[in-house]
Amino acid sequence: MSEYILEMHQITKEFTGVKALSNVNFKVEKGEIHCLIGENGAGKSTLMKVLSGVYPYGKYKGDIVFNGSIQQFNKINDSVDAGIAIIYQELALFPDLAVYENIFIGNEVENRGVLDWNQTIIESQKMLDKVNLKVNPETLIKDLGVGKQQLIEIAKALSKEVKLLILDEPTAALNEDDSENLLRLLRELKSQGITCIMISHKLKEVISIADKATVLRDGETICTLDASKGEINESIIIKNMVGREINAIYPKRENKIFGDKILELTNWCAYDAQLGRQVSKDVNLHVKQGEIIGLAGLMGSGRTELALSIFGNPKSYKLQGDLKLHGKSRQFKHTSEAMKAGIAYVTEDRKGDGLFLIQDIKSNISVANMKGISSNGIINVNEEIIVGEKYRKSMGIKASSLEQVVGNLSGGNQQKVSLGKWLFVNPNLLILDEPTRGIDVGAKFEIYTVMNKLISDGMSIIMISSELGEILGMSDRVYVMAKSEIKGVLTSEEASQEKIMQLATQ
Incomplete structure (x- = not known):
C-alpha cells in the first residue's frame, strides 16, 4: 500500500462568492515528483496557497493531512515548521544581501544568542553543495543570474529541513540549460527522499520528470495520471487540461503570402x-x-x-x-x-x-x-x-x-x-x-x-x-x-x- 505524505480532502475555497476550488482532492506519495497541471485559473496556485498557510485554516473548507496528521496551518511559518516549503515564480530573495544571508534569513545560525556569521557561511556552503551551485556564499544576489537565484531559493528551503518542496513554475524564466539543471537537481532530491510538487505549463518538462500528474480544471480535480502506466503523454494531458482534443498545438496557416x-x-x-x-x-x-x-x-x-x-x-x-x-x-x-x-x-x-x-x-x-x-x-x-x-x-x-x-x-x-x-x-x-x-x-x-x-x-x-x-x-x-x-x-x-x-x- 502506498504511503502518502500529503492528502488534501474536499478542499473548497471561495473569493467573494466565486469558487476558486470546489471539493478538490489531491494526494502525493512520499519521495515522488508530482506535477500539478491545468490551465491558468484552474486553481493550482490557490490550492498550494491553502496548503502552505497563505490562506489560513478557517478560510477554506476541507482537510489537510500531512505526514499522517490533520493540519491547521494559520500562517506560512506553521507549514514551514511542519516541513513544507514553497518557491514561487517571483523569487523572494533580497538582491542587496549576500547568498549566505538569503539562505538563512529568518533561520539564522546563532551561538549563545549571538548571530554566528562565520558558521552561517560554512552552513550556506553545505547547502550550495547540495544544489550543485558553485558560487561564493558572500556574492550578492543581484550579481547572479535567474537560474542561480532559483537554486539559492531551493538551498534556502533545504536549510529548513524540508520534507515537501513545492515549486510554482520554477523554469518559467530559465533558459534551456538552467531548466535542465534544475530538473536534474529535483531528481537528485527525490533520490534523497525529498518529495516535490511542481506546477508547470511546460508539457515537455512534465513528461520528462513527473511520477504522477494531477490535472485541475475550473477549480475541480479532473484526474491523476501515472507515468508508470504510460498515462503522462502530451495528448492525454492536453485533453484533460482543456476538456477537448487539440490536434496541433501550433495551428497551421494556409496560403502564406508575403508582401514588401x-x-x-x-x-x-x-x-x-x-x-x-x-x-x-x-x-x-x-x-x-x-x-x-x-x-x-x-x-x-x-x-x-x-x-x-x-x-x-x-x-x-x-x-x-x-x-x-x-x-x-x-x-x-x-x-x-x-x-x-x-x-x-x-x-x-x-x-x-x-x-x-x-x-x-x-x-x-x-x-x-x-x-x-x-x-x-x-x-x-x-x-x-x-x-x-x-x-x-x-x-x-x-x-x-x-x-x-x-x-x-x-x-x-x-x-x-x-x-x-x-x-x-x-x-x-x-x-x-x-x-x-x-x-x-x-x-x-x-x-x-x-x-x-x-x-x-x-x-x-x-x-x-x-x-x-x-x-x-x-x-x-x-x-x-x-x-x-x-x-x-x-x-x-x-x-x-x-x-x-x-x-x-x-
Whole structure:
C-alpha cells in the first residue's frame, strides 16, 4: 500500500462568492515528483496557497493531512515548521544581501544568542553543495543570474529541513540549460527522499520528470495520471487540461503570402552606456508583410535589447546603422514616435511593464491609445466600453466584466489584455517578447490563433521566444542571436532545434 505524505480532502475555497476550488482532492506519495497541471485559473496556485498557510485554516473548507496528521496551518511559518516549503515564480530573495544571508534569513545560525556569521557561511556552503551551485556564499544576489537565484531559493528551503518542496513554475524564466539543471537537481532530491510538487505549463518538462500528474480544471480535480502506466503523454494531458482534443498545438496557416519589406535593419548597433557594452552588433534583419519572424537565442543574447532599440529606444541606447520602415529611413527618439509609425511592442514582463494590475480591463486596453477614445481631450467613457468589449470578445478574454481588475485575471487572460492594448494602436508591425511565458497550453493555442489571424489580415510579427518548439511551430523565418549578434537566419524548412542551438551557442 502506498504511503502518502500529503492528502488534501474536499478542499473548497471561495473569493467573494466565486469558487476558486470546489471539493478538490489531491494526494502525493512520499519521495515522488508530482506535477500539478491545468490551465491558468484552474486553481493550482490557490490550492498550494491553502496548503502552505497563505490562506489560513478557517478560510477554506476541507482537510489537510500531512505526514499522517490533520493540519491547521494559520500562517506560512506553521507549514514551514511542519516541513513544507514553497518557491514561487517571483523569487523572494533580497538582491542587496549576500547568498549566505538569503539562505538563512529568518533561520539564522546563532551561538549563545549571538548571530554566528562565520558558521552561517560554512552552513550556506553545505547547502550550495547540495544544489550543485558553485558560487561564493558572500556574492550578492543581484550579481547572479535567474537560474542561480532559483537554486539559492531551493538551498534556502533545504536549510529548513524540508520534507515537501513545492515549486510554482520554477523554469518559467530559465533558459534551456538552467531548466535542465534544475530538473536534474529535483531528481537528485527525490533520490534523497525529498518529495516535490511542481506546477508547470511546460508539457515537455512534465513528461520528462513527473511520477504522477494531477490535472485541475475550473477549480475541480479532473484526474491523476501515472507515468508508470504510460498515462503522462502530451495528448492525454492536453485533453484533460482543456476538456477537448487539440490536434496541433501550433495551428497551421494556409496560403502564406508575403508582401514588401515592412522593416529592414542594416548594420544596426546599440550601445548601452550604463552597462558599458554593445547590446546589438551589426544586425542585419528584415521583416515582410504577412510574415512571422522568430528571434531565438539564449537569455542574455540581446533579443529584448534589439526589440527595444527598434521600438523608440526607451533605454536610451546609442544607436548606429540604418532602420527602414516601409522603405524609408527612420530615427525614433521616443516610443511614441515608433507607435505613430505603426510599431507596437508587447513586453515579456506583463506584470511589471505591460499592465496596470490595479486597474480594470477596459482601462488597460485603452491606455496606449487614449486619443482613440477621446474628443477634445475628454475621454468618451461609452467609447472606451465599446472598444474594451470589442477586444474582450476578439481576444477571448475570460472575465466577469470589463470592470474586472486585471491583477485578478489568470496569466493567459492578462496576456490577452496586454495584446489587446497594443492591437488598439492598430500597428503594422507587432513585436511579441515571450508572448506565452507562464501560460497554459490552451491559452497558448488561443494566442497562436490570434497571431495567425493578424498575419492573415496583413500585419507582420517579430516573436521573441525561449521555447524552441514555439519558434519552430510559428515562425516563417528564424533569426538566431548570440552575444548581441545575428549568428544565422533559417527558413522554416531549414530550422531545427539542433541548428538553432548550434547557432545560439557560438
